[in-house]
Amino acid sequence: MKKALFYAAICISTVGSTSVSAKPYASKPSITKTPYGEINGQKIYQYTLTNSNGMQVKVINYGATITDILAPDRDKKLGDVVLGFDSLKQYLGRDNALLGAVVGRVANRISNKRFTLDGSEYILASNIHGGPKGFDKQVWSIQELPGKEVALKLTYFSKDGEMGYPGNLNVTVIYTLTNNNELKLNYSATTDKATPIVLTNHTYFNLAGNTEKVSGWQLSILADQYLEADKDVMPSGRLLDVKGTPYDFTEPKEIGKDIAVTGNGYDLSYALRNKSGKLALAATAYEPTSGRVMQVYTTEPGLVVYTGNHFSERIVGRGGQHFTKWGALCLETQHYPDSPNHANFPNVILRPGQIFKSETIYKFLVRQ
Template sequence: MKKISLSVAVLLISTFAAHVFAVAKPFISKSAYGEIDGQKIYQYTLTNSNGMVMKVINYGATITDIITPDRANKMGSVVLGFDSLKQYQGRNNALLGAVVGRVANRIANKKFILDGKEYLLPSNIHGGPKGFDKQVWAIEELPGSTEVALRLTYLSPDGESGFPGNLNVTMIYTLTNNNEVKLKYAATTDKPTPVVLTNHTYFNLTGTTGKVANTELTIQADKYLEADKNVMPSGHILDVKGSPFDFTVKKLIGKDIEASQGYDLTFALRNTSGKLALAATTYDPASGRQLQVYTTEPGVVVYTGNHFSERIIGRGGPFTKWGALCFETMHFPDSPNQPTFPNVILRPGEKFNSETVYKFSVRK
């Protein structure tokens, strides 16, 4: 048998190690996704060292896919999405994966008063028909050795959708080697304006578009916002104890979903420090997938796709009523009209900052 010199052996080992490291290093790829009014839309694919994948398009700063392993290490998509830009632009797109603003969720009577002046809006929900989810964002790749990220920016001009001030918004999506998806929001303005930003990703840990009734959920909240049939807050904050909305201990989502006709509710989280803290944990016993949601925000809107039906065909097949779970981490809905709610008015010289983390893992 021919002997290998020490120097050659070291070289071979170094080459092999470098090859392994190169394979394990997270990376970003980019592909054309379409065009809107002459603006190019691209889909960016972020892959970490474990093979977990997140996909994002610069239309609506939209998360189009998140692919994670189950307990058998089989990869599967855990968010609802579409196959084409046309579908994301279509009327059946219920903000799937998009950034929502300038003010997410609801504003009563399509108006608010700020510093003595009344502002009228085209809609009472999700920033209006031309909200941030309908805009083309500038996008920049942020490569790294332990995580990869995208920086998306958008200038919302003074008067857009009825809101005052030029609002500069920055959104950073990060995929870490700890199987975390981090969302960091920042904004500045040149006039006082309300700002409530969130992301509207629909999760289904089963890896399908079927009902999430057998998925477990725990929420770090003892109270929720009372709301009318149109999900408009009354201003009262009630105890979850004794209601169908008590998720202080783990409970199957389907247990009380009929009584509440599906969930579309704002939970007032225990954490009001403004620092990152656990907000919710959801677990699918069939696949073993677990998702923990951390946020700096005081509230989370939990929505279960109450208006989905099989006429909507997504990437994994027909959608299903109660076939997904949204965690809209944010300040409370209708805050500009509710003086007792946490402040959402951003003023010149101030900076809006918010962070949410989706941490994925598997229980064996």
């Protein structure tokens, strides 16, 4: 008989760095706001979203960054299931590998830092993650949204020519914490000139509530193909079948089973089965010690899987916890990397008069 999944109803009593005891009754959804620092005269705040079950999501307006997600385990104790830091100074430092941030204007890679659009060639500041001052390094406007479920609206205006990209781009991301323990990410954007746009969130998940290796987790991905790429993870343009490779997660499989075969760990893009543009399940991760399950739903055609291959104990995160190689799992929903340079990839060009829209949901459950 299959083990049941269920939502755990909880209420926070005190907040700690790893886990929190919880009372078995519901609380009223709320949003609180606290000062988090300042960047060049711009104030940074941390907002805490709490749903009716006591689950929490914390967000700062630097990089539209998700700093914390406190979700229940099978014993109804809250644990922080994402990697993060204790201070704004650390988020501004060299050890911050885009933890929890929105990445753009084009997430992931662009070959040779250039692309051609409508006959014009554009040369970029970098070939990766939107450039050295991409969306993850910007201060976003932020406001609370009224409603039955707690939500934040963050906006950013990216000027024509920023990091080499054409067009004035207005970007919005809405984070909603539902009372079903779902974190919804709704992106939208408009432009006054044709431009590529690929947005994602770069949260590093550890469902155990610590920084230990994710090797014992079970992962399944609704994808039969992945993108062939070189040693720098730059796509060739070809899609390869996962069957018979270490990249096959069409059935639940321990992440550690084939991770050593991959070389340094998992860092690749999957072509999801769903290409309808409608919301659909993309992946499920299960951490057996805590019983936590995370389901990922998205409208995007691609999923990047990354296992924190560059992490080491030199990096000190929240609560003094040292990071670990393979100590986190990124499941980044997005269009394919280097899409502007591959006509066979799904379109990423946004034009004036169009509205870019994308939705991703991270849904947290518990398996007994």
